[in-house]
Structure formats: structure tokens, C-alpha cells
């Protein structure tokens with residue numbers, strides 16, 4: 001099985017530096033392309049009609065709202081070896097961020113997302129200050145040969161002026177976007193082609209009465 005490169009300190013250092021200076025980072029996982037190809041092959045095993053309709057909010061107060069988002073999702077799990085490889089890789093990123101930036105990241109959860117042509121996710125924040133334990137968001141794109149005219153960009157807006165566009169990211173294969181979850185409003189513009197990604201969140205541990213919040 002194709003493995004991710006371990007101890008990819010140069011990439012991790014670049015992400016840490018970007019987060020420190022701007023709060024978001026856009027990188028290409030050039031060294032991980034074989035591992036990402038393998039991970040993408042996992043997508044072929046899914047029947048997208050069985051993917052969950054994505055909801056708004058945490059899993060335990062999950063609300064479906066197709067006026068805000070219209071993607072379909074599947075949560076990654078260690079019981080599948082390919083998914084486990086990616087989760088292990090993100091665990092390394094977590095350890096690095098904790099060491100370099102003292103972020104106190106505790107866990108990571110992520111899902112495959114499938115946007116059919118025309119699907120979108122309107123402008124939103126992944127976390128609200130003081131209300132959630134999502135600290136750092138990640139999005140990894142799995143679309144080989146993505147063409148500019150396909151659209152489907154991720155638009156990231158300024159944390160202070162929510163109408164001011166900071167950057168647009170095309171969902172090219174191997175592009176990894178990382179940003180502070182409660183800082184940057186962002187949206188997914190409708191695409192003309194199928195669009196695949198893995199969206200994930202690092203959480204801090206807000207355990208109450210010994211129960212990890214939320215258990216998911």
C-alpha cells in the first residue's frame with residue numbers, strides 16, 4: 001500500500017509558518033501523490049447515492065439544510081486501511097503543530113465530500129468563537145485534471161471584513177488548505193464537474209465530566 005511520506009518537516013514547517021503569519025495556508029502535497037492516488041481509489045468503492053447528505057452543525061445536532069450546502073459526505077475511519085493511512089498522516093501534522101505552535105490539538109475527524117455539478121456550500125464559518133472545539137480546518141482536494149472553467153473554487157474571506165475576498169483556491173489534486181476554523185468565512189462555488197475532497201477538523205479536548213466533547 002502506498003504510504004504517506006513520514007516526518008515531512010518541510011511541508012509541516014511551511015503550514016505552521018503560514019498559520020502563524022496569516023492564519024491560513026495553501027500547499028501542494030507533491031510528495032504524497034502516490035499515496036493520494038491510492039486514497040482516491042477508495043472513492044471508486046462508494047456508491048455516492050449512499051453518501052450521507054451533509055448537515056450543518058455538529059454531528060449530534062446535525063441539521064440538513066440544502067439551501068446552505070448540497071454536498072454528500074462519508075466520514076473516514078481507521079477500520080479501512082487507506083483511510084487509516086490518511087488519518088495517521090494527519091496525526092503527524094497534529095503532533096507537529098502542537099510542538100511548533102502549542103496549539104493543543106487533541107483529535108482529528110474528516111469526511112470525504114462529493115459535490116455533484118451545481119453543488120455548493122455557501123459562506124460559513126466552521127466554528128464560532130467560544131462555542132466549539134474545532135480549531136483548525138483542513139481541506140484536501142482529489143480532482144485530477146481540474147480545469148479552471150470547472151469553477152468549484154474555495155473562496156476564503158477576511159476574518160474582519162467578511163465581504164473582502166482574501167483568496168480563491170481551485171480544487172486541484174493534492175492541494176491542501178489549512179485555516180483557523182473560527183477566523184475565516186469561506187464558501188464553495190458551484191462547479192461544472194464532480195468535485196471530490198476530504199474536509200477535516202482538528203479539535204481541542206473540551207472534556208466535561210470525563211466525557212470527550214463531542215464524542216461524534
Ligand SMILES: O=C(O)CCC(=O)C(=O)O
Nearest residue numbers: 121126139154188197199
Ligand atoms: O470543499 C471545500 O473547499 C470546503 C468545504 C467546507 O468548507 C466544509 O466542509 O466545511
Ligand SMILES: [Fe+2]
Nearest residue numbers: 124125126186
Ligand atoms: Fe467549511
